[in-house]
Amino acid sequence: MQKVAASRRIQALAVSSLLALGVAGCGGDDAGGQSDDPIKIGSSLPLTGEFSQPGKAAEQGYEVWQAMVNEDGGLLGRDVEMVIKDDASNQNTIVADYNALISQDKVDLLIGSYSSLLNLPASSVAERNQMLFVEPAGGSPEMFSRGFKYLFFTQQATADKNSLVFAEWVANLPEGERPKTAAYPTIDDPFATPSVEGVRKVLEKAGVETVYRETYAIDTKNFDTIVNGMKAKSPELVVHGAVFEDGVGMVRSMLKADFKPKWLYQTTAPSLGAQYAKAVGPENTEGIMFAISHAPQAKTPGNEEFVAKYKEMFDGLPPEDAADGFAAGQVLQAAVEGVGSIDDQAALAEWLRDNPVETILGELKWNKDGSPIGEFLIGQWQGDGVEFVLPEEFATSDKLVQGWTPGGAGG
Amino acid sequence: MTQLIQNLILGLLLSGVYALVAGGLTLIFGVMRVINIAHGAFLILAAFITYSLWSALGIDPLLGILVTTPVIFAIGWVTYKTVAAPLRTAPMASTVLLTFGLALVLEAVMGTIWGNNSTAIRPGYGDESFTVAGLFLPKAQVYGGLVAVLVLLALGLILTRTWLGRAIRATSVNPDGAALVGIKVTAVAALVFALGIAAAGAGGAIVGVLYPFVPGAHYQWIARLLAIVVLGGMGSMRGAVLGALIFGVGETLTSAYVSPSWATAVPYAIVFVVLLIRPQGLLGTRLRADAVAA
Numbered sequence: 001m002q003k004v005a006a007s008r009r010i011q012a013l014a015v016s017s018l019l020a021l022g023v024a025g026c027g028g029d030d031a032g033g034q035s036d037d038p039i040k041i042g043s044s045l046p047l048t049g050e051f052s053q054p055g056k057a058a059e060q061g062y063e064v065w066q067a068m069v070n071e072d073g074g075l076l077g078r079d080v081e082m083v084i085k086d087d088a089s090n091q092n093t094i095v096a097d098y099n100a101l102i103s104q105d106k107v108d109l110l111i112g113s114y115s116s117l118l119n120l121p122a123s124s125v126a127e128r129n130q131m132l133f134v135e136p137a138g139g140s141p142e143m144f145s146r147g148f149k150y151l152f153f154t155q156q157a158t159a160d161k162n163s164l165v166f167a168e169w170v171a172n173l174p175e176g177e178r179p180k181t182a183a184y185p186t187i188d189d190p191f192a193t194p195s196v197e198g199v200r201k202v203l204e205k206a207g208v209e210t211v212y213r214e215t216y217a218i219d220t221k222n223f224d225t226i227v228n229g230m231k232a233k234s235p236e237l238v239v240h241g242a243v244f245e246d247g248v249g250m251v252r253s254m255l256k257a258d259f260k261p262k263w264l265y266q267t268t269a270p271s272l273g274a275q276y277a278k279a280v281g282p283e284n285t286e287g288i289m290f291a292i293s294h295a296p297q298a299k300t301p302g303n304e305e306f307v308a309k310y311k312e313m314f315d316g317l318p319p320e321d322a323a324d325g326f327a328a329g330q331v332l333q334a335a336v337e338g339v340g341s342i343d344d345q346a347a348l349a350e351w352l353r354d355n356p357v358e359t360i361l362g363e364l365k366w367n368k369d370g371s372p373i374g375e376f377l378i379g380q381w382q383g384d385g386v387e388f389v390l391p392e393e394f395a396t397s398d399k400l401v402q403g404w405t406p407g408g409a410g411g
Numbered sequence: 412m413t414q415l416i417q418n419l420i421l422g423l424l425l426s427g428v429y430a431l432v433a434g435g436l437t438l439i440f441g442v443m444r445v446i447n448i449a450h451g452a453f454l455i456l457a458a459f460i461t462y463s464l465w466s467a468l469g470i471d472p473l474l475g476i477l478v479t480t481p482v483i484f485a486i487g488w489v490t491y492k493t494v495a496a497p498l499r500t501a502p503m504a505s506t507v508l509l510t511f512g513l514a515l516v517l518e519a520v521m522g523t524i525w526g527n528n529s530t531a532i533r534p535g536y537g538d539e540s541f542t543v544a545g546l547f548l549p550k551a552q553v554y555g556g557l558v559a560v561l562v563l564l565a566l567g568l569i570l571t572r573t574w575l576g577r578a579i580r581a582t583s584v585n586p587d588g589a590a591l592v593g594i595k596v597t598a599v600a601a602l603v604f605a606l607g608i609a610a611a612g613a614g615g616a617i618v619g620v621l622y623p624f625v626p627g628a629h630y631q632w633i634a635r636l637l638a639i640v641v642l643g644g645m646g647s648m649r650g651a652v653l654g655a656l657i658f659g660v661g662e663t664l665t666s667a668y669v670s671p672s673w674a675t676a677v678p679y680a681i682v683f684v685v686l687l688i689r690p691q692g693l694l695g696t697r698l699r700a701d702a703v704a705a
Contacts, residue, residue: 047527048518048522048527048626049527049625049627050526050625050627050628051530052528052627053527053528053625054674055527056527056528088626088627110440115487139619141585144696175558185671188672192450200638214671214672215670215671215672216671216672216674217672217673217674217675218667219631220671220674220675221621221622221623221631222421222425222621222662222663224421224423224425224549224552224663225418225421225662225663225666225667225671225674228414228418228421228673229666232414233540234633244529245529245622247625247627248529248531248623249622252531252533252537252538252569253549255538255539256538256539256540256547256549256550256551257540257547258540258542258547258550276530278531279529279531279533279623281533281538284538288510325528411650
């Protein structure tokens with residue numbers, strides 16, 4: 001009886017070993033990077049809904065990166081295949097999407113979404129599944145306060161620091177030129193709010209009086225009352241935490257109310273290039289300032305090739321979010337090539353913690369928590385386009401337009 | 412004081428547009444007992460059609476209402492005949508589900524035709540204002556408000572002074588009785604559905620001038636519109652206008668005197684309080700059936 005039992009155990013062991021070998025044989029190719037199958041990289045982007053503007057730009061950036069990598073022989077010798085879902089700018093949908101990418105689409109690698117709002121839940125899914133999460137947007141400090149090990153933000157600075165170059169420039173203006181009062185309206189968004197708060201703290205220290213400070217809900221459409229409230233306080237500088245539509249709505253309401261502060265600084269919205277100019281009127285953009293991560297004319301490694309490929313695929317100059325998407329791809333690529341495998345996602349994360357990466361945004365490097373160490377560029381609308389005015393060593397123009405002059409240029 | 416008057420004016424101008432669009436929604440509910448979740452999507456569709464007329468043909472967006480409204484009316488009529496007709500006798504929950512599906516289809520169609528890019532209509536007067544006694548009255552809001560009042564008046568005249576209006580009201584109060592006296596209830600329902608959608612169409616043209624929009628913007632609009640209609644009393648045109656006034660002025664005053672972050676929440680809180688006291692809404696009628704259900 002014992003013999004029979006032992007024989008059955010051996011049979012079972014043999015069968016399990018064979019199965020295990022079979023599974024290992026099938027899976028080994030995928031994991032070890034020896035298969036000819038493409039490496040699948042999954043993302044969910046806001047291709048529809050409130051954030052569709054930047055979401056579609058990020059998708060273009062991913063597509064350009066995919067095309068360039070594949071033309072160049074692929075990643076570890078394998079083609080790259082992007083699997084992109086549409087989260088409709090919805091926090092619940094993005095969680096379902098990333099879970100599906102991992103469990104149903106069985107992607108090899110993940111890449112992030114657009115905005116802190118969406119990357120907050122998406123990065124949790126990646127962390128739970130112990131997968132590297134390189135995000136092209138999502139610089140809210142909240143992202144990096146959770147002790148995540150697999151999260152990396154591939155722009156130069158987090159939201160609270162992204163407008164510091166501008167804030168310090170204003171603070172250091174000669175006293176006669178420095179604005180005496182400032183207003184800080186901001187959308188209730190995990191990126192825009194800390195960005196505006198960062199500026200406010202620096203300027204208050206420099207003696208710029210805060211005369212208006214309000215946060216509005218994300219679905220706010222009508223900005224007339226907010227503008228009326230600001231106008232009553234006559235600030236010389238408005239620092240507006242905006243995403244896109246609210247940035248456009250605020251400028252249009254300011255024009256309607258004939259409220260034209262000397263300086264206008266907005267987060268994100270003005271960086272969306274032609275779309276922004278078209279929405280607020282090209283003649284109304286002159287002098288508007290904003291933080292931006294990428295300049296099409298920058299001399300960073302690979303930037304010229306990226307801009308040329310973007311023009312070939314999509315026509316026109318790449319918007320910032322497309323460049324950020326591309327840079328996220330570059331960071332992922334550097335980690336994979338640095339480690340030489342996609343087997344061990346913890347090793348990929350460790351490699352990024354230890355190594356800087358050259359991207360079209362410049363050299364990126366990270367703190368232990370995945371937040372970047374660097375500073376943004378400050379752009380300004382001048383004439384029909386954007387010039388990069390700060391920091392001075394990266395400036396693309398000698399001129400800095402002295403204030404917002406709507407109706408004055410463009411068109 | 413000047414600030415208060417300024418904010419009240421801004422609130423009233425906003426209310427005009429709310430009233431126009433909510434009027435169409437409540438009309439459809441009054442006659443068909445259909446909660447049209449796709450109403451916001453028709454509003455955005457009209458905004459996109461207006462955009463095309465303005466950008467391709469140079470037609471002024473508010474004058475374009477003369478084209479947009481009949482087009483949206485026709486789309487509404489076809490939608491009724493193909494999709495909504497079976498809903499007349501369906502349970503309320505089915506109407507919500509089906510019209511929600513319709514909204515998703517419309518969003519996808521808009522995304523395919525116009526793309527999921529933020530779109531803005533900027534006529535010459537879009538960023539200008541009238542200045543009266545130190546107060547600014549945005550021209551687009553003033554024109555939009557006037558158009559909204561005109562369309563609402565026309566709708567009111569149709570409802571109260573025409574045979575069609577009597578037929579609509581009869582169908583709304585008692586469909587079986589209306590059929591008994593010779594009213595073609597299904598034809599009236601089709602017309603009402605199309606009229607309600609056309610009101611959203613006129614509103615969409617105005618909204619397109621006032622705010623940037625994307626295909627997915629309809630979610631925000633339908634949430635507001637439903638709250639306005641419920642506040643005023645579902646099925647009541649006067650209630651919709653009153654609800655829109657409270658909502659528009661409430662939003663503006665909250666933004667100015669409490670905080671912009673509460674501007675969208677406070678009007679909903681008002682709806683909540685009103686419903687606690689008057690479950691049928693401000694001007695709604697409580698039916699025997701409601702009392703039985705309660």
